Amino acid sequence: MDFAEYIRKFDAHTAKYIPNRADWTPSDHAVYGPSDYFRMDPKEANDLRYKAVRYQLDRHFKSNRTYRTYCEELKFDPASIRASDDLDKVPVVSTDFFKTYPTGRDFALWLANVYTGELPKIHIKSKEPTHDEVIKSFNDAGMAVAYSSGTSGRHTFIPRDMKAFFSNEYALSKGALTMFYPRWGPDMHSFLLMPNPFKTNLFAGRLGTVMYDIMKDVEVALDREVNTETVRQSMIKGDTLVGKITKYVVSRTTQKSIDRIVDWIGQRSKDGSRIALVGVPFMLHYVLNELKEKGKSYDIGDRTMILTGGGWKAHENERIPEERFRKDVEELLGVRPEHCLDMYGMVEGNGWMLQCPEGHYFHIPTTYLHPMVLDDEGNNIGYGKYGRFAFLDGSMNAYPGFIVTNDKVKMLEHCPHCDRPGPVLESAITRIPGKEVRGCGEEMRKMMAADVGGD
């Protein structure tokens, strides 16, 4: 099947995600127009991106009071953006901002004030609602509010609407299937190494709904409701009884899921069907360890694609080495490294950076995402140097998707391994060390912790 036909088939399966072409905005042109985000002529990609970012900048400045006030404080006038080269001047918002929400009723109003545009009518049936209750009320009214897992102890909440969420799912799946070309087909069976996307508002989990539209059938690793409280309890570092019970349940559930995945792979290896394994690397890492322990291996490499995302931390302090992981995948499942790809993205944006099969560099979808690497003073240092990753998301209609992250990256103008023309990120992405906490109480806490730790 040629690539154009491959993408036509994908578009047919994702038709509900694509707005009516007659109503396309510049953002829609940038997301739904290109057949391949990563092979587009750079001039065309720049043009699409500039128009998309420019369109969203004007919208957010006009309709989002929080962002407009922020711009005014920084003495920024959107009229100063006249060409693609000016985009670096657009004020960016730190990802930390999305962790600074209040509780109760104010949380709902905070979401409303971060959102750009008019919300649907939302009714909250509680005097002092929890975060989960607020999100449920928003989403029952047609929004798609989602949150991150909150590894820093605090969730990130993002007020997307369905248009923004569809755009995200479409861009993610199109980017991924492009990199896997020609492996994908709607007859594929897939195992989502994540919670049931219809039973959670955890962003990474909820994204899986698109799988049900582009695959024949979908199995999930965790088929029960996952809310902020479940996530909090599973990540808690303390020793409360509830925390211990939750951790025990989580570890039991994880083991059951691993057993199910191993059985499922066994069945698929017999029936000859094409398969996709999609989800967090640690889950597949456990599956591979289970196979090693049982002395089992399969040869499903000719009909399998593996897509991972979400970071390479296995558990507590254990980090999975990526190359070792791909080697294990090849040895135990027969899947070659070019069919085992990782992606990089985040809850704060719609941009999905997909690894290329040739070199496993993260390719940036520059038709709708303007990438930047910033130094300590917020200047774009461009290619070849490590700095803080930032981006202007031209697809994001729900809130100002002009974001500076806490991720340390190096961007290259071209991939050293493949002929796709756009920029890439090296796969070694780490966290920028955070600001030190200080104050007399904190100083005491650190010293006492260090003392008892035997320094």
Place this chain on the structure above:
Amino acid sequence: MKRHEFLPNTPFIKLLTKGVASVLKTSAFHLGEVKKMRVRPPEQERYRRPARPYDIPEYQEGMRCGARDEKYLSATLYCDPCDPRIVAMAHKLGAFQVTDLEFAKRAHDLAKNQMIVEYVPFDTAGDTLERGTGTCFHLANTMVALCRAAGIKARYKVFAMNMIAVWYDKMLGADSFMQKWYDSLGYFLIEAEVQVFVDGDWMDAVVGPDDGWQATMGDSLSKLGETSLEDWFEAIPGTVMLRESIPYGLPILGRLMITLAPGSVERVSCNVKRMSQDGYKLIEEMGGREAYDSMTRAKRVKRPMVNVEKSSRITFD
């Protein structure tokens, strides 16, 4: 007692109870490690309190005290604005002569930059002023007393903070006992700031880390009107408390820490003194306070502020 908020409120009691229970439990199961906090090895630097950099003038008969029986203006636990030492210092700072804003700035500078962080048992604002050192609670208490003495409403802003994940992973990740200990301490090693009521608005004031300490961290020098919560601290939700008084029970916590961990306490005091001195050197090298501050502020990533306004699209039961 209730009117002046001497009694601890529910969030404070919760923090206190959880903290004490958690520390006692962790200590009981790890006595060996906990003993290390008591040790002061012979080679360890001993803390010497620096000379107080300011004089307290003699109290003169007739010096006016602006405190009165009104919320945020009266004497509360450990805070007697009419203590002669406080009144005399308030007059030196310009009480009833300069504007409220100018006075608050001067009181803030005294508490933040002329007084020094040292871990000592909790005592009155007058005693703290005389000694010139104390924890952030002591320094906050002194600033509150000075402002009330000048007839300016002042209160305490108290909170427990969230851990920053990067630091947690980097420093504590490998040691589960350290994690437990750190988490336990987090319940009740709480931070204090001040709020003063000037020209119809409550203004924040950070008094713990002085300019030198902030400079060693590469931060801008916090001014009156700025809070750490928008910058380097993240409060645990529900723990930010605005109080008229230091509550009963708080001084006991301080004493407990000093009794439990005299070695750690001394090391922290030495450490803070060193950081402050290093920071002041850095500020000097960079051309003084203003030059340093404008340079670091230019590097700061600003954040939008959300004005949580009612929305006609959202209804609550």
